[in-house]
Each structure stands twice: as C-alpha cells, then as structure tokens.
Amino acid sequence: MRRADPGATGAGTGTATEPARTGVHAARLAAAYADELARFAADHPRCAALAERGRAHMPYGVPMSWMAKWPGGFPVHVAEASGAHFVCADGHEHVDLCLGDTGAMSGHSPGPTVRAVAAQAARGITTMLPTADAAVVAEELTRRFGTAERPVDQWQMTLTATDANRHLVRYARHVTRRQPVAVMDFCYHGTVDETFATLDPDGRVVPRRGTIGAPVPPATTTAVVPFNDLDAIERELATGTVAAVLLEPAMTNIGIVLPDPGYHEALRDLTRRHGTLLVVDETHTLCAGPGGCTAAWGLEPDAVVVGKTIGGGVPSAAFGMTSQLTERVVASVGLEDVDVGGVGGTLAGNALSLAATRATLTEVLTDDAFVAMERLAVAWADGVRSVVERHGLPWHVTRLGCRAEYAFAPRAPRHGAEAAASDDFALQQYLHLQALNRRVLLTPFHNMALMSPATVDADVDAHTRAFAEAAAALVG
Missing domain, CATH: 3.90.1150.10 (Aspartate Aminotransferase, domain 1)
Known part of the structure; x- marks a missing residue:
C-alpha cells in the first residue's frame, strides 16, 4: 500500500x-x-x-x-x-x-457484548427489519460525535467502514453534482476505489503501489493532496469540482501523523467556502476518545464514519450526517429508488450487529x-x-x-x-x-x-x- x-x-x-x-x-x-x-x-x-x-x-x-x-x-x-x-x-x-x-x-x-450477542442470536440474527437496539445505537453515536452547534445526529448502519465510506462518497457526488473526491496522500479508507491513489514524484495522481484491478485511472475520480498542506487542498477545492474531502483527522495507515495546529479549522473553512463536503473517517482515530477526534478536537464535519471498533468484534460500522446534509439526501432520493442507488446491503443494520454495538458502546467502550x-x-x-x-x-x-x-x-x-x-x-x-x-x-x-x-x-x-x-x- x-x-x-x-x-x-x-x-x-x-x-x-x-x-x-x-x-x-x-x-x-x-x-x-x-x-x-x-x-x-x-x-x-x-x-x-x-x-x-x-x-x-x-x-x-x-x-x-x-x-x-x-x-x-x-x-x-x-x-x-x-x-x-x-x-x-x-x-x-x-x-x-x-x-x-x-x-x-x-x-x-467482552462480557456485555458476548451476552448481548448470545441473547440476540437466540431471538433472530437478521430479518431486514429494525430492532429496538437501532435507535439506542443512533442516540449514543449522536451523543459522542459532533458539536452542539453542528451535531452529527443522523445515522445509518453498515457492516464495514469501507461500506460507510463508499456510501458517503456516493451521497456527496449525488447532492453536489460533482465527481472528484479529495483524499490525503498515503491515506487508507478500506477498499474504496477512489482512495487507492497517491502522488508520483512529479505531483501527478497515480495508482498506489500494489493497487490491483483499478477500474479507471485514479486521476479520473480522485484528487490527492499531502496531509497538513493547506495550499494544496485550497488549489484543488478552488476548481469548484470536488464533491468531498475524505480524511482521517490524524493519519494512521502510514503510522500516526498528527495535524498541525489550526489545520482542521482552516480545512473546514475552505470546504465551506467552496461548497465541498467534509467527511471524517474515525475508524482508527476513535482511539482519541469516546467521540474520536471529532469530539476531542471540536471538529465540525458534514459526515463521520466509524468502523469495526463499535461492534466489539462483530462486523458493524456506521456513518453519521448532519441534519443539513441528511435533508439534502432525503429530498433528492425518491422512496421508490431508495434501495437501488448503491447504498446499503441486506445485512446492514442486522439485529445481531446492532445488539453487539449497543452493548459495546454503552457498557464496554465507555x-x-x-x-x-x-x-x-x-x-x-x-x-x-x-x-x-x-x-x-x-x-x-x-x-x-x-x-x-x-x-x-x-x-x-x-x-x-x-x-x-x-x-x-x-x-x-x-x-x-x-x-x-x-x-x-x-x-x-x-x-x-x-x-x-x-x-x-x-x-x-x-x-x-x-x-x-x-x-x-x-x-x-
């Protein structure tokens, strides 16, 4: 990678x-x-x-x-x-x-997760219907992420952070009517195609070393910038074509790379100024605290991804959106087509995963x-x-x-x-x-x-x- x-x-x-x-x-x-x-x-x-x-x-x-x-x-x-x-x-x-x-x-x-999984497995594992755990999980995630002024308070459940990132990329393109997604050089966001890109020595966007079967040249879908480089991201956003910036608040895939003081505040200002959505992937940076870096540092993203940690070992992930972004999504996706747009999966939000997530968030990772x-x-x-x-x-x-x-x-x-x-x-x-x-x-x-x-x-x-x-x- x-x-x-x-x-x-x-x-x-x-x-x-x-x-x-x-x-x-x-x-x-x-x-x-x-x-x-x-x-x-x-x-x-x-x-x-x-x-x-x-x-x-x-x-x-x-x-x-x-x-x-x-x-x-x-x-x-x-x-x-x-x-x-x-x-x-x-x-x-x-x-x-x-x-x-x-x-x-x-x-x-962990004991609470094991007990919740055992009890739910006996009651049913997956039905394509919600259980009472769903609302509790969404409420707990809302408590943890976002700020009082701009809470991340609308949540959807997936099985992996890859799914969650992929779904948010689709939503970002849909509501902004833009194509490219900006990511950080040497980033990692699961197996999302758009993120398998890096910069060559001449600054061109190329496939990351070891990339297998890329569907299109990554420069078609992706802008790549170095982390902490505000001039580089401003140049990309100034084109008016970038749908979203997808980043970890601190890089973890290439080791831990921390943000410069003021980096996130400036990035948030730039994305708002240029009409670009800001998606923060907290899958690994949840280590910063119960609400990841988003809560610890007072970040104000349009969307947050949280992955494998929340299920206590059972496949589970989620993505949260602000009410403002959610309104744009709901208003632009007809109910008749809500199941065929490339977002979701028949096991997403299943009863077993939600039981594990509820127990893990409320009783283990407190x-x-x-x-x-x-x-x-x-x-x-x-x-x-x-x-x-x-x-x-x-x-x-x-x-x-x-x-x-x-x-x-x-x-x-x-x-x-x-x-x-x-x-x-x-x-x-x-x-x-x-x-x-x-x-x-x-x-x-x-x-x-x-x-x-x-x-x-x-x-x-x-x-x-x-x-x-x-x-x-x-x-x-």
Missing part, C-alpha cells in the same frame, strides 16, 4: 560496518532476525503445520492474503482470545497490543474506559521513549489517545510521504517477530500498540522489556 522508496523495501538499513539513518547496522539486523526466525519456528510447530495445511486450498495458506505478511514465514494461529490476551495453537499466551487493528479495541469477547486506556498508552510511549533515548536511536514516539507507535526518524512527519520515507520494512519485520517471540503482538505493518479496557500495566511492561532487549541486540 506504500509508495516505492528505499525505507519501505529495507534498503534504508545500514551496511556491515556503517549504520543507516535508522541507527542500525545491516549485518547486526540480519543476524538478529535469523536468530528470531529459528526461535519462532522451534516454538510454533503446530502453527506451522496448520499453515502448511492451509496452503492446499488457500492462496498463501491464509483466509485473506494480507495475513501472509506477518513475519516469521507463517502466521501464528489463534486457539482462543479473551480480554487483552490470546493463546496460539502451540499453547503460548500472548499480550495482544494489536487487537485486530482496532476491531477488538474493546478487548476480545467514557471512563477511555481514561484508563489513555493512561496505559502514555505508559507504553514513555517506556519505548526511554529505551530509544538510552540506546541513542534516531527514532521518535507518537501517541494519539490510547494508541501509540514508534517510527524510524528523529522527528514526527507532517504528511504521509515523509512517514513512508522513514520506514524500513526489514527492521520492522525483525521488531515484530522479536516481540512475538516474547509473547507480545503489535499491530501488523506498523510499530503500533493499542490499549483496550482489558489491558493492564503488566501488558505494557511486557512490551517495554521485549523492546529493550531488541534495542540491545540491534545496537549493543
């Missing part, structure tokens, strides 16, 4: 005698990784056997191809997961700081839970930072609410291209495998940790110890 550059391919790692910009010698990294590979294979014979069996009828031996990218030659197979831990097929218990890359931010199988989760993320970031400073590594640590990460550059990036340029795939693979061998799971393809209501101080300490050991192996 990233632009080709030396850091992304591991070429940023140093030589045998000279460290790279990451502060790591290539020979030392290669030797350390070889040791971890051998340890992983010896510790996981049953997982290896399951992976081999999977190769008979699944590409790469996994149910979804990206799972093959986990380090070690094969992924661990999970036997059971509970709270902030899971046990693999070889019987090893792990601290889970990945948490399904936000899908299990509630912790694995306002008080976020306070404790953020405290742990601060402790995690402090632990990593102390190791980085002790070993003189030219790396930095960034935190957003209850999520934090470290990256291989001395300063935090301002946009996606800077973040991508600081990456080093080989170094990242080693650090993930090293942590996994110490029974700690990090978010895949990032050096990122997420806290849940079930995470405890001992889980954070386990990572700090593993990270300290890794740093010592790399730099001595």
Whole structure:
C-alpha cells in the first residue's frame, strides 16, 4: 500500500560496518532476525503445520492474503482470545497490543457484548427489519460525535467502514453534482476505489503501489493532496469540482501523523467556502476518545464514519450526517429508488450487529474506559521513549489517545510521504517477530500498540522489556 522508496523495501538499513539513518547496522539486523526466525519456528510447530495445511486450498495458506505478511514465514494461529490476551495453537499466551487493528479495541469477547450477542442470536440474527437496539445505537453515536452547534445526529448502519465510506462518497457526488473526491496522500479508507491513489514524484495522481484491478485511472475520480498542506487542498477545492474531502483527522495507515495546529479549522473553512463536503473517517482515530477526534478536537464535519471498533468484534460500522446534509439526501432520493442507488446491503443494520454495538458502546467502550486506556498508552510511549533515548536511536514516539507507535526518524512527519520515507520494512519485520517471540503482538505493518479496557500495566511492561532487549541486540 506504500509508495516505492528505499525505507519501505529495507534498503534504508545500514551496511556491515556503517549504520543507516535508522541507527542500525545491516549485518547486526540480519543476524538478529535469523536468530528470531529459528526461535519462532522451534516454538510454533503446530502453527506451522496448520499453515502448511492451509496452503492446499488457500492462496498463501491464509483466509485473506494480507495475513501472509506477518513475519516469521507463517502466521501464528489463534486457539482462543479473551480480554487483552490470546493463546496460539502451540499453547503460548500472548499480550495482544494489536487487537485486530482496532476491531477488538474493546478487548476480545467482552462480557456485555458476548451476552448481548448470545441473547440476540437466540431471538433472530437478521430479518431486514429494525430492532429496538437501532435507535439506542443512533442516540449514543449522536451523543459522542459532533458539536452542539453542528451535531452529527443522523445515522445509518453498515457492516464495514469501507461500506460507510463508499456510501458517503456516493451521497456527496449525488447532492453536489460533482465527481472528484479529495483524499490525503498515503491515506487508507478500506477498499474504496477512489482512495487507492497517491502522488508520483512529479505531483501527478497515480495508482498506489500494489493497487490491483483499478477500474479507471485514479486521476479520473480522485484528487490527492499531502496531509497538513493547506495550499494544496485550497488549489484543488478552488476548481469548484470536488464533491468531498475524505480524511482521517490524524493519519494512521502510514503510522500516526498528527495535524498541525489550526489545520482542521482552516480545512473546514475552505470546504465551506467552496461548497465541498467534509467527511471524517474515525475508524482508527476513535482511539482519541469516546467521540474520536471529532469530539476531542471540536471538529465540525458534514459526515463521520466509524468502523469495526463499535461492534466489539462483530462486523458493524456506521456513518453519521448532519441534519443539513441528511435533508439534502432525503429530498433528492425518491422512496421508490431508495434501495437501488448503491447504498446499503441486506445485512446492514442486522439485529445481531446492532445488539453487539449497543452493548459495546454503552457498557464496554465507555467514557471512563477511555481514561484508563489513555493512561496505559502514555505508559507504553514513555517506556519505548526511554529505551530509544538510552540506546541513542534516531527514532521518535507518537501517541494519539490510547494508541501509540514508534517510527524510524528523529522527528514526527507532517504528511504521509515523509512517514513512508522513514520506514524500513526489514527492521520492522525483525521488531515484530522479536516481540512475538516474547509473547507480545503489535499491530501488523506498523510499530503500533493499542490499549483496550482489558489491558493492564503488566501488558505494557511486557512490551517495554521485549523492546529493550531488541534495542540491545540491534545496537549493543
């Protein structure tokens, strides 16, 4: 998903005698990784056997191809997961700081969600009709998102954030009568076609590296701008052709990239001035608090997307709109055609998902839970930072609410291209495998940790110890 550059391919790692910009010698990294590979294979014979069996009828031996990218030659197979831990097929218990890359931010199988799902499954799973949970979920989402002056108070339910983003892109084009959508360079919004675009070195919109089967050249549908670059977004909006700006309030796909002071206020002013809708995708940035960055920072979007987190592990997502945008949508879509316009799905808003979402939002991911989760993320970031400073590594640590990460550059990036340029795939693979061998799971393809209501101080300490050991192996 990233632009080709030396850091992304591991070429940023140093030589045998000279460290790279990451502060790591290539020979030392290669030797350390070889040791971890051998340890992983010896510790996981049953997982290896399951992976081999999977190769008979699944590409790469996994149910979804990206799972093959986990380090070690094969992924661990999970036997059971509970709270902030899971046990693999070889019987090893792990601290889970990945948490399904936000899908299990509630912790694995939280009690209230499990009870609600069990009760609803016995009463019916899906009927294409609403249940009493629907209104409760919409009310709770309204409480969490938006401002008193411009609340996001009209909600629709989907199964994934991809669905929600796709539906809002359609609505934006419909009500504005415009085509292009503006996104941030190196963004991620699920598998929405319009978002698989990036800027080449000459500033042209091109398919993102690794894009498969793009339906049309992305420059036809998409404008791409660097995050935090107000001049670039103003130039695009001034054309009068952009239907919507779709962005995460802080980038997370390429690591955590935080907004400059005043960026969101200026962006909101520009979109209003040029008649462009502003869509904020809070799927991963819900880590900033109960209402994501929208509530934490007082943002005023026209629409909000919130994804996998809200269902406690059961597929569920939602998109909210202001009353003003909702009125435009309802007035322009005839009831006779409301089911054929490319918005919705027969499982969207199903009874099981809504039961899970109601329980997760009202009993698990509560306002008080976020306070404790953020405290742990601060402790995690402090632990990593102390190791980085002790070993003189030219790396930095960034935190957003209850999520934090470290990256291989001395300063935090301002946009996606800077973040991508600081990456080093080989170094990242080693650090993930090293942590996994110490029974700690990090978010895949990032050096990122997420806290849940079930995470405890001992889980954070386990990572700090593993990270300290890794740093010592790399730099001595």
